Amino acid sequence: MTDEIQAIEALQDNEPLKPHRSQWGEVWLQFRQHKGAMVGGSFLMLITIAVIFGSLVWTVDPGKLDIRAKDYRPIYTALWDSDAKTAWKHPFGTDQLGRDGLANMLAGGRTSMAVGWAAMLLSLFLGAMIGVLAGYFKKLDGPLMRMTDLFLSLPILPLLLVAVTLFRQPLRANFGPEGGMFILIVGVIGITSWMHTARIVRGDVLALKEREFVLAARSAGTTSRGIIMRHLLPNVVSPIVVSATFGLATAIITESSLSFLGVGFPSDFPTWGKMLADSVSRMTEFPERVILPGIAISLTVLAVNFLGDGLRDALDPRIRGR
Amino acid sequence: MLTYTIRRLILSVPVLLFIALIIFLLLQLAPGDPMAQVPLTVPPEVKQKMREALGLGAPWYVQFWKWLVQMFWIEPMVFIDWLTNHSSLLGWLPNTDFYTPCGPAVDGPCDLRVISWQTRSPVMDIIIQRMPQTLWVVGLAYVVAFFIAIPIGIYSAYKQYSAFDQAGTFITMIGFSVPPFFTGPLLIVIFSVYLGWFPSIYDTTHVVNDWDSFVVQLKQMIMPVMVLALQVTAQISRFMRASMLDNLKQDYVRTARAKGLPERVVLLVHVLRNSMIAVVTVVALAIPGIFGGSIITERVFKVNGIGDALIGALFASDMPMVMTLTFIFAFLIVMANIIADVLYGVLDPRIRYD
Numbered sequence: 001m002t003d004e005i006q007a008i009e010a011l012q013d014n015e016p017l018k019p020h021r022s023q024w025g026e027v028w029l030q031f032r033q034h035k036g037a038m039v040g041g042s043f044l045m046l047i048t049i050a051v052i053f054g055s056l057v058w059t060v061d062p063g064k065l066d067i068r069a070k071d072y073r074p075i076y077t078a079l080w081d082s083d084a085k086t087a088w089k090h091p092f093g094t095d096q097l098g099r100d101g102l103a104n105m106l107a108g109g110r111t112s113m114a115v116g117w118a119a120m121l122l123s124l125f126l127g128a129m130i131g132v133l134a135g136y137f138k139k140l141d142g143p144l145m146r147m148t149d150l151f152l153s154l155p156i157l158p159l160l161l162v163a164v165t166l167f168r169q170p171l172r173a174n175f176g177p178e179g180g181m182f183i184l185i186v187g188v189i190g191i192t193s194w195m196h197t198a199r200i201v202r203g204d205v206l207a208l209k210e211r212e213f214v215l216a217a218r219s220a221g222t223t224s225r226g227i228i229m230r231h232l233l234p235n236v237v238s239p240i241v242v243s244a245t246f247g248l249a250t251a252i253i254t255e256s257s258l259s260f261l262g263v264g265f266p267s268d269f270p271t272w273g274k275m276l277a278d279s280v281s282r283m284t285e286f287p288e289r290v291i292l293p294g295i296a297i298s299l300t301v302l303a304v305n306f307l308g309d310g311l312r313d314a315l316d317p318r319i320r321g322r
Numbered sequence: 323m324l325t326y327t328i329r330r331l332i333l334s335v336p337v338l339l340f341i342a343l344i345i346f347l348l349l350q351l352a353p354g355d356p357m358a359q360v361p362l363t364v365p366p367e368v369k370q371k372m373r374e375a376l377g378l379g380a381p382w383y384v385q386f387w388k389w390l391v392q393m394f395w396i397e398p399m400v401f402i403d404w405l406t407n408h409s410s411l412l413g414w415l416p417n418t419d420f421y422t423p424c425g426p427a428v429d430g431p432c433d434l435r436v437i438s439w440q441t442r443s444p445v446m447d448i449i450i451q452r453m454p455q456t457l458w459v460v461g462l463a464y465v466v467a468f469f470i471a472i473p474i475g476i477y478s479a480y481k482q483y484s485a486f487d488q489a490g491t492f493i494t495m496i497g498f499s500v501p502p503f504f505t506g507p508l509l510i511v512i513f514s515v516y517l518g519w520f521p522s523i524y525d526t527t528h529v530v531n532d533w534d535s536f537v538v539q540l541k542q543m544i545m546p547v548m549v550l551a552l553q554v555t556a557q558i559s560r561f562m563r564a565s566m567l568d569n570l571k572q573d574y575v576r577t578a579r580a581k582g583l584p585e586r587v588v589l590l591v592h593v594l595r596n597s598m599i600a601v602v603t604v605v606a607l608a609i610p611g612i613f614g615g616s617i618i619t620e621r622v623f624k625v626n627g628i629g630d631a632l633i634g635a636l637f638a639s640d641m642p643m644v645m646t647l648t649f650i651f652a653f654l655i656v657m658a659n660i661i662a663d664v665l666y667g668v669l670d671p672r673i674r675y676d
Contacts, residue, residue: 036495150337150340150341152607152610153337153341153610153652153655153656153659154341154344154610154652154655155610155613155614155648155651155652155654155655156610156611156614157610157613157614157617158613158614158617158629158632158647158648158651159345159348159648161617161632161633161636162345162348162349162636162644162648163348165636165637165639166348166349166351249499253501256501256503257501257503257614257618260503260618260621261617261618261621261633262637263636273503276503276504276507277503280507280622283507283510283511283515284511284515287511290504290507290508290511291508294500294501294504294507294508297501297504298496298499298500298501298504301499301500301501302495302496302498302499302500305495305498305499306495309495
């Protein structure tokens with residue numbers, strides 16, 4: 001009678017157990033189901049690599065004026081108009097001063113993406129900090145949330161315009177024309193867009209801090225700082241990641257809007273928004289100069305939004321595994 | 323409900339005052355000098371006098387107090403005078419004479435209105451002239467967006483994962499992502515340059531007095547309204563779809579079907595009313611973005627609304643104008659938020675504010 005107890009037929013595993021998957025493995029599996037998110041994610045990666053390393057491959061200086069080679073059309077115009085002024089040395093054409101279109105697109109993209117990422121990180125940091133503080137410390141909750149409501153009812157774009165126009169000079173004097181503008185734009189976008197993250201994080205922290213594991217940590221003598229850093233923040237990572245993607249999209253659009261309205265970077269420093277704004281007046285003759293940067297902005301934002309959608313589904317445990 | 327509305331209105335006063343203070347301090351901190359455009363040949367002491375004449379010599383709290391007095395005491399007096407003297411609505415009332423304009427003929431106390439440094443005319447007059455254009459464009463964009471977005475949201479939630487739903491989701495995603503400063507020029511190229519259907523510039527002096535002029539007005543409004551409506555439509559229909567999906571899974575839907583209600587009634591009466599509740603909040607949250615979008619749209623289509631005035635004033639460093647306009651934007655946003663919150667209570671009987 002020393003045989004092992006055999007499970008009845010129906011309960012036996014008829015194949016070996018699958019290896020245990022980690023939480024992030026699950027997330028990745030769910031994320032891969034979302035086709036839009038995969039396409040969006042790959043496109044975002046592609047465009048990021050292109051703007052970072054593109055200037056190593058396409059070594060034309062974006063600011064180089066070549067007035068003899070002005071007003072080249074992009075190479076695809078030759079498909080339907082064989083008389084168009086096109087050349088392989090300027091695949092995206094040149095502008096009215098002979099600056100190369102492709103080099104400008106790459107340089108402009110680098111600025112737009114850099115501003116987008118930096119502003120997003122700043123607003124995430126502010127939003128997560130304010131959200132955690134408001135959710136965790138009861139005394140801070142009231143004042144911090146009133147402040148959030150106040151910021152939510154601020155007219156953001158008018159205020160951004162005011163701040164950028166008025167603070168342009170001193171920052172330029174201190175950090176150089178490009179550096180000053182970069183700090184200013186990232187700063188104002190970050191300071192005015194943290195509210196949604198803060199609200200979401202606060203809500204989650206409010207629910208989390210009543211859970212047993214926080215109680216256990218506290219009874220083990222963990223300080224508030226330790227609880228926040230080790231127990232609360234890792235648990236609110238998923239809403240933060242999701243709002244990060246939407247923050248990136250908003251930041252890119254806001255930067256381009258500022259450039260479009262003429263209060264962005266200096267005129268010899270290309271960004272997608274400014275390239276678009278500069279070409280609107282000659283849009284009928286050279287539609288590509290509006291359409292190419294416009295499509296670049298729209299596709300990047302579209303990719304980021306799809307990525308955010310996929311991440312939200314993947315990180316939501318109620319949807320995951322279905 | 324009424325007490326709640328009144329309480330919200332009273333509470334909005336400190337909020338608005340605080341926003342005004344933030345804007346004012348921002349303008350004060352800024353190092354921009356309104357005399358920067360004055361020729362260098364003007365001696366510095368004359369420049370200093372010019373600055374003092376603009377009221378810049380006083381400390382900031384005095385300036386802020388004076389702005390508050392001008393905005394909330396003198397401007398209402400002007401408005402009441404106008405109402406009783408000139409308007410057709412209240413013109414039958416005895417004429418009032420609260421406001422005494424300053425001038426060489428007046429000695430004794432007189433009232434100074436908020437004066438624009440650009441045009442030397444009262445800021446509020448300019449705003450009153452320009453406000454209708456902005457409100458028309460923004461308001462119509464909302465109406466159009468609602469009528470497009472709600473049916474799309476309902477149908478794509480009802481037929482989840484159908485071809486219509488997939489296409490709808492994709493299109494709203496695009497509407498979400500394409501910025502208005504790109505759609506604007508694109509529409510101009512397509513519809514006014516190549517097709518020639520609509521004018522590319524909004525003519526504010528156009529007067530509507532018969533059918534033909536109404537058609538012209540309609541034509542020039544279509545493009546700015548559509549550009550703004552695209553953004554709003556995308557947001558509203560996404561949220562409409564999500565909240566319809568949430569509600570369709572609820573038990574009361576099964577009950578309604580089980581007691582034999584026609585599908586149309588279940589969907590359009592039971593589910594729709596409950597789903598609208600969530601949408602109202604989204605509409606309120608989207609309002610600051612819409613006013614931001616209206617600035618760009620006004621710039622693209624040359625609508626001379628308050629957004630266009632703000633940019634003009636900024637470039638001319640016309641501080642009273644910038645201050646007042648930004649405050650007006652804040653005021654519109656706060657009021658829209660209150661309306662949305664009150665509507666929320668009206669739509670959802672479970673919400674009791676008192």
